[in-house]
Amino acid sequence: MLEIQEVSKNFGGLRALDHINLTVQKGDLNSIIGPNGAGKTTLFHVISGYHPVDEGKIIFGGEDITNKPAWAICRKGICRSFQVIDIFPKLSVFRNVQIAVLSRKRQTLNMFASSESMAEEEVEELLTEVGLAEQANDVSGSMSQGDQKRLEIAIAMANRPKLLLLDEPTAGMSPVERVSTVDLIEKLTRERGLTTLFTEHDMDVVFGISGRITVMHFGKIVAEGTPQEIRENELVRKVYLGEAT
Amino acid sequence: MALKDLFTRASRLGWRWYIVLTAILVVLGIVLPDFYVRLITEMMIMALFAMSVNLLLGYTGMVTFGHAAYFGVGVYSCALLVDKLNVSINIIFPVSFFIAAIMASFVGLVFGFFAIRARGIYFALLTMAFGQLIWAILYQWYDFTGGDTGISKIYPPEGFLRSAEGYYFFTLIMVGLCFFAIYRIDRSPFGWALRAIRENPTRTEFVGIRVKRYRLVVFVLSTFFAGIAGALFVYFLRYAHPHHAGFMKAGEPLLACLVGGMFNFFGPALGAAVMMFLDWLTNRFTEYWPLVMGIVLVLIVLFFPMGIGGFLSERFNRIMGSERE
Numbered sequence: 385m386l387e388i389q390e391v392s393k394n395f396g397g398l399r400a401l402d403h404i405n406l407t408v409q410k411g412d413l414n415s416i417i418g419p420n421g422a423g424k425t426t427l428f429h430v431i432s433g434y435h436p437v438d439e440g441k442i443i444f445g446g447e448d449i450t451n452k453p454a455w456a457i458c459r460k461g462i463c464r465s466f467q468v469i470d471i472f473p474k475l476s477v478f479r480n481v482q483i484a485v486l487s488r489k490r491q492t493l494n495m496f497a498s499s500e501s502m503a504e505e506e507v508e509e510l511l512t513e514v515g516l517a518e519q520a521n522d523v524s525g526s527m528s529q530g531d532q533k534r535l536e537i538a539i540a541m542a543n544r545p546k547l548l549l550l551d552e553p554t555a556g557m558s559p560v561e562r563v564s565t566v567d568l569i570e571k572l573t574r575e576r577g578l579t580t581l582f583t584e585h586d587m588d589v590v591f592g593i594s595g596r597i598t599v600m601h602f603g604k605i606v607a608e609g610t611p612q613e614i615r616e617n618e619l620v621r622k623v624y625l626g627e628a629t
Numbered sequence: 630m631a632l633k634d635l636f637t638r639a640s641r642l643g644w645r646w647y648i649v650l651t652a653i654l655v656v657l658g659i660v661l662p663d664f665y666v667r668l669i670t671e672m673m674i675m676a677l678f679a680m681s682v683n684l685l686l687g688y689t690g691m692v693t694f695g696h697a698a699y700f701g702v703g704v705y706s707c708a709l710l711v712d713k714l715n716v717s718i719n720i721i722f723p724v725s726f727f728i729a730a731i732m733a734s735f736v737g738l739v740f741g742f743f744a745i746r747a748r749g750i751y752f753a754l755l756t757m758a759f760g761q762l763i764w765a766i767l768y769q770w771y772d773f774t775g776g777d778t779g780i781s782k783i784y785p786p787e788g789f790l791r792s793a794e795g796y797y798f799f800t801l802i803m804v805g806l807c808f809f810a811i812y813r814i815d816r817s818p819f820g821w822a823l824r825a826i827r828e829n830p831t832r833t834e835f836v837g838i839r840v841k842r843y844r845l846v847v848f849v850l851s852t853f854f855a856g857i858a859g860a861l862f863v864y865f866l867r868y869a870h871p872h873h874a875g876f877m878k879a880g881e882p883l884l885a886c887l888v889g890g891m892f893n894f895f896g897p898a899l900g901a902a903v904m905m906f907l908d909w910l911t912n913r914f915t916e917y918w919p920l921v922m923g924i925v926l927v928l929i930v931l932f933f934p935m936g937i938g939g940f941l942s943e944r945f946n947r948i949m950g951s952e953r954e
Contacts, residue, residue: 432835458837470835472828475821483818483825487837492822493846499818543837 385410385579386431386462387546391440393423393430400426402603404440408547413573413580415590418600419624424583425467427600428549433457433465444547461546465536465553467583473525477516480524480535481507484542507542514538514568529556534565541572548573550582555590562586566593591615599624654801663793667865670797672905673804674861679885679897680811681854686883687891689847690827692753694879695740695760699852701874702736703729703859705767708780708869719786726803726860733856734849736763741848745841748830760879767871779870783863800861807854809897814850815894820899823847884922888929890936899938 386408393401400423408414416424429435431442442450449457471582472480485503486492511517514534519527524535533553540548553569554562570593573580586591590597590611597614599607607613607620614620658666678700680905685691707725714721740759747755767774774780789795814820824845825833830840863869872878881904882897888899904922911921 434831434835453839454831455835455837455839456834464835466832470829470832472825472832474828475824479824481823483821483833483838484836486818486821491818492838492843495727495814495817495819497818498813498816499821502818539832539836 385412385442385447386581387443388427388616389441389443391427391430391437393426393435393441394438399603401430401437404603404605406598406605406608408579408581410546411573411577412595413570413593414582414596414598415594416581416583416598416600417585417587417590417624418606421602422600423603424600426550426603428464428551428583431457432462432549457554458543458545461544463540463543463547464547464548464549465533465540465551467551469529469532469536471524471532471535471539473523475524476521477511477524478507478520478534481510481538481542484539485510488543510538510541513541513572515564530558530561530565533557534568537565537568537572541576544576544614546579548578548580548582551623552582552583552585554584554586562589569593651801651805656797656830658794658797658801660694660913666793666797668905668909670793670800670865671672671862672902673800674858674865675881675885675901677804677807677861677907678855678858679889679901680808681851681858682882683886683891683897684811684814684823684851684854686886687897688815688823688827689844691844691848692750692756692883693851694757694876695763696755696756696851696882697874697876697879698740698760699733699855700735700862700878701763701767701871702733703856704863704869704873705774705859706732706782706856707860707863708783709774709781712775712778712780717886718784722790722864724787726857727759727907729799729860730856733859734853737849737852737855741845741852745844747771757879760874760876764871764874764876774871777871779868781868783867783869785864796865800865803857803861807857809929811854817845820844849951850870884926886936888926888936888943890933890938890940892935893938895944896936896938896942899941900936903937 388404388406391401391404392399404427412570416427418424426435430437433452433456436451437629444460444462447460449460472483482503485506486499491502508517508520511520514537515535516531516538519531524532527535533556537550537553550569554565557565566589569580569582572578594611596609597611598605599614599620601623606623607617648909654669657669682693682696685693706729710721710725710728711718742761744752744755768776770776784793785796790799818926822833822838825836825838826843834840859873882901885900885904886897887900888903889898890896907921908918908923911918929936
């Protein structure tokens with residue numbers, strides 16, 4: 385479904401991505417791990433259209449989407465959540481998700497209809513899925529970080545993506561919240577026939593649900609395989625997991 | 630406290646307050662002497678101008694320093710039509726409003742196309758530059774526009790419209806229609822898309838919205854309403870002058886939005902009315918209106934950072950049409 389071919393990205397002198405090759409099949413639930421600064425978020429940025437690539441191609445569903453603008457990539461079916469929470473803080477939880485749903489329905493140039501309750505059902509359904517139904521009218525910026533992360537997921541889901549990119553979806557969550565978010569991600573991927581790619585630092589999460597794991601270091605992919613293979617990989621142990629795994 | 634209860638019950642009237650307001654305005658128009666009727670007419674026109682700027686400022690988070698340009702285009706579209714064409718004013722009057730709106734929108738489209746390539750302060754500076762461009766053209770093209778002599782004798786058609794009262798009701802209807810249109814935009818999906826762009830333009834792109842395009846659309850919309858305000862103004866003042874497109878004029882709607890509150894529907898209109906009221910009040914006692922205005926602004930920013938409208942909407946949600954649901 386997604387093919388990343390020889391993608392490289394430099395920021396001035398820093399080689400953030402170095403000839404990355406990655407393939408994701410439909411229905412996969414894969415993760416990308418690596419130390420901070422490895423290039424995981426940059427990879428997401430490049431796939432979703434936040435940054436252009438310097439070299440290489442990104443092919444989605446057979447179509448070349450390299451360097452296309454973010455809004456176009458979103459419409460083609462790739463949606464993401466952000467590592468640093470990126471929601472609409474002054475708007476209510478309901479409005480946060482509603483804007484995404486209305487955008488998907490191409491309703492956002494509509495200047496005449498009253499949007500009070502447009503797509504109300506769909507928004508409520510999404511909020512219920514992520515467990516935020518009760519906070520629908522709360523100002524989103526005043527919620528806990530964990531809740532805001534779940535809102536991020538709801539916003540990403542609102543566009544009915546084919547490929548979901550989740551950047552550290554459980555960062556800042558308590559262990560209980562973490563479990564429920566992981567269950568949510570798994571459930572969404574299964575039930576909605578999504579393909580999901582996520583980055584994480586929590587190894588329980590990573591080894592718990594990933595189908596395949598890709599390990600990045602200094603902008604390169606150093607290992608790729610099933611959780612078992614990765615766990616046994618010497619280099620990965622040295623670089624990231626630590627010897628005590 | 631009895632007064633507070635009264636306010637709470639009053640706020641439940643919600644949008645019906647606008648009917649009350651309209652009724653009050655109608656009565657005032659009939660009852661007040663000409664001087665005050667003209668004062669309120671000007672308040673309504675400036676309120677529309679302020680609302681047009683707020684489409685950019687409050688809803689979309691784009692500061693514009695040059696909106697008087699489009700106001701001025703509205704002014705001069707009508708003034709030039711009346712001055713240059715030898716056609717009966719009865720025909721020119723209605724046509725000129727269309728032309729004013731279209732011309733202002735067209736100039737808005739051209740300038741806007743370039744201005745929205747920039748963001749934040751650079752956008753503001755570009756709007757200021759374009760504003761000055763229009764002002765300079767109006768000022769210097771003496772042969773066509775009369776330069777700083779201006780164009781006078783821009784009268785509405787003879788009859789009721791030419792009286793203070795008649796023009797007052799005409800303005801009330803026009804401004805009312807425009808406010809209704811802006812209200813629809815406020816409540817629409819487009820309105821929420823604008824707020825999203827204001828809150829977080831990057832995230833909005835990631836939700837599938839072409840932010841640049843939306844910015845251009847709202848820019849043209851705001852110049853459309855500014856043009857209509859200009860047209861209403863020139864027939865009110867019966868005189869056109871380049872400084873109607875100038876920098877000082879451009880500041881007025883911005884101040885009105887700040888004073889009245891950017892984040893609720895009626896705020897800018899309220900701000901414009903308050904500013905004009907203070908202007909009138911101050912001028913009865915002193916010529917130092919700018920000093921008074923400066924002090925008022927400082928006080929507002931200190932004590933009512935969300936503007937008077939914002940303060941009221943905290944208290945009486947539904948009257949002011951607060952955007953927090």
